[in-house]
Amino acid sequence: MRISEVADGVYAVDTEIGGEKGIVFSYIVDRGDVAVVETGAEKTSGVFPEVFEELGIKPEKVKFIAVTHVHLDHGGAAGSLVRICEKAKVIVHPRGAEHLINPERLWRASKRVLNEIAEIYGKPLPIEDSRIVVSEDNSEFTLGNSKIKVVHTPGHAPHHQSFVLDKILFPGDSAGVYKDGHVIPTTPPVFNFEKAVESIRKMRRLNVERIAYTHFGIGEKEMLDRIEEKLFEWKDLALSCESVEGMHEKLLEVDEDYRFFWEWLKKSKFAESYFHLALRGFMEAVGR
Ligand SMILES: [Zn+2]
Numbered sequence: 079m080r081i082s083e084v085a086d087g088v089y090a091v092d093t094e095i096g097g098e099k100g101i102v103f104s105y106i107v108d109r110g111d112v113a114v115v116e117t118g119a120e121k122t123s124g125v126f127p128e129v130f131e132e133l134g135i136k137p138e139k140v141k142f143i144a145v146t147h148v149h150l151d152h153g154g155a156a157g158s159l160v161r162i163c164e165k166a167k168v169i170v171h172p173r174g175a176e177h178l179i180n181p182e183r184l185w186r187a188s189k190r191v192l193n194e195i196a197e198i199y200g201k202p203l204p205i206e207d208s209r210i211v212v213s214e215d216n217s218e219f220t221l222g223n224s225k226i227k228v229v230h231t232p233g234h235a236p237h238h239q240s241f242v243l244d245k246i247l248f249p250g251d252s253a254g255v256y257k258d259g260h261v262i263p264t265t266p267p268v269f270n271f272e273k274a275v276e277s278i279r280k281m282r283r284l285n286v287e288r289i290a291y292t293h294f295g296i297g298e299k300e301m302l303d304r305i306e307e308k309l310f311e312w313k314d315l316a317l318s319c320e321s322v323e324g325m326h327e328k329l330l331e332v333d334e335d336y337r338f339f340w341e342w343l344k345k346s347k348f349a350e351s352y353f354h355l356a357l358r359g360f361m362e363a364v365g366r
Contacts, residue, residue, distance in 0.1 A: 081132060084296050085246060085288070091129050093118035095151065096198045096347055100257075100294050102151050107243060108135060109222030113142040114159060114166075115241055115248045116292045119151050120200035123158035130162075140166040142211075142219060144226060146250025147238040148174040150188050150199035152292060157181070157203025167211045169219065171230060174237035175212050178205045191266070195351060213239055231281060233274025234264065240281060247286040247299075252277050254305040255293040255352065257342070260335040261301050263309055264293070266351065269359040271313065278306045293352075308335070316364045322357045329357075 080092045080099070089106040092099060095118060102122070105115040112135050117123070130137050140163035145153035148170070156168050156178060170178055177184040181202040189196040211219075215230040227242040231252040241248040252274065254261045265274070282302045289297045315332070319325040329336040343349050 081129060084290065085244070088243075088246065088290070089129075089133060090290065090295065091118075091125065093122040093125055095119055095122050098346055098348070101346070101348055103290075103292055103295060104155075105248060105290050106133060106135070107221065107224075108133065109224045110139075111141040111222045112139045113144055113221050113226060113243075114140060114163075115144045115226075115243075115290070116152055116250065117143060117145060117155035117159055119154040119198075120158060120202050121154075121198060123155035123162075126155070126159060126162055137163045138165050141221060142167060142169055142226065144169045144241050144248070145174070145178075146240060146248065146252070146292070147171065147235045148177040148184055149235065149251070150184075150192070150196060150202065152250055153178065154199055154202045157205050160205055160209045161203070167209055168205060169211050169213050169226070169228065171237040171239040172212045175207075175210055177237070178202070178210060179207050180204055191355070192351060195348065198347065229280060229284065231277035233270050233277045236268075236270070238277070242284055242286055245285060245287040247281060247284060247289045248292075249281060249289060250292055253281060253289065253291070253302055254308070255339070256289065256291040256297040256301055257294040257339070259297075260338045261297070261305050261308065262333075262335050262339055263305065263312060263360065264352065264356050265360040265363065266355045267359040267362055269363040271309065271360075271363040275306060275309055278302055278309070282306070312360060313364050316361050316366050319361070319366065322354060322361060325357050325361060326353060
C-alpha cells in the first residue's frame with residue numbers, strides 16, 4: 079500500500095490489488111470531513127484502517143463513500159467501508175443502489191464475465207439501505223468547506239457517475255484509463271458508445287483542471303479531448319475488423335497508446351479485462 083498526496087488534502091491510495099502495483103487507486107479527500115472516492119475491491123478493503131491511521135484520520139470523520147459505479151474494482155469495498163466508518167453514507171447512481179444493497183446478482187454476473195479475476199476482487203458485502211444516498215445528476219454534497227458534485231456519466235456502464243471536487247474530476251471508468259500521457263477506452267460489455275461520447279462531452283464542459291483516474295493515477299484535463307477522439311478512431315477501426323483478435327492486432331500496429339498499455343500490462347493477471355474483454359464490449363457496441 080502506497081499513499082501519495084496529489085493535491086492539498088487529496089491522497090491517492092494504491093490498493094495493490096492482487097499484489098500488483100498501480101492498477102486500482104482509491105482517493106481520500108480530507109476537508110475536516112472526509113470522503114473516500116472510489117473504494118477499490120473488497121479484497122483490498124483491509125488497507126483502509128492502515129491508511130486512516132497513517133493520515134491521522136478518525137474513521138468516524140468519514141462522511142461520504144463516493145463510488146463511480148458498482149463494478150467490483152470500484153465499489154467493491156464500500157460494504158466493508160461502511161462497517162469501518164460508522165457515520166459514512168455511500169453516494170451511488172440510482173441504477174447502482176440495488177447492487178450495493180444486495181450484491182448477489184452483481185456477484186454472479188461478475189463471476190460469469192471476469193472468471194477468476196472476480197475472486198481476486200472479492201465478493202462485496204451488502205449495505206443497509208439507510209446507509210445509501212442515491213444521487214441525482216448535478217447534485218452536490220457538502221464536505222467541510224468543499225463540495226462534491228455528482229455528474230451522471232453512463233456509457234461504460236448504465237449506473238456510472240463521476241465526481242468533481244475543487245477542480246479535480248474523478249471519472250471512474252467513464253473517461254478511459256490513463257498512465258504517463260497515454261489514454262485508451264475501457265469498454266467491457268455492456269458498453270454504450272453513444273452514451274459514452276455524450277458523457278465525455280459533458281465532462282469536457284466542467285470547470286476542472288486535473289483528472290484523478292481510478293486506473294491509473296493523475297492526468298490533465300486535455301485527456302478528455304484525447305479520449306473522445308480515440309473513441310471515434312477505434313470505432314472506424316472496429317468497423318473494419320472481423321474479430322476481437324483482429325482488432326487487437328490492428329491496434330498494436332496503429333495505436334501507440336494501446337501499444338504502451340499492452341507492453342505494460344500484457345503479463346498482468348488483469349490483462350484480459352483491459353484488452354480482450356474491453357475490445358469485445360467495444361465491438362459489440364458499434365455493431366460488429
Ligand atoms: Zn468498470
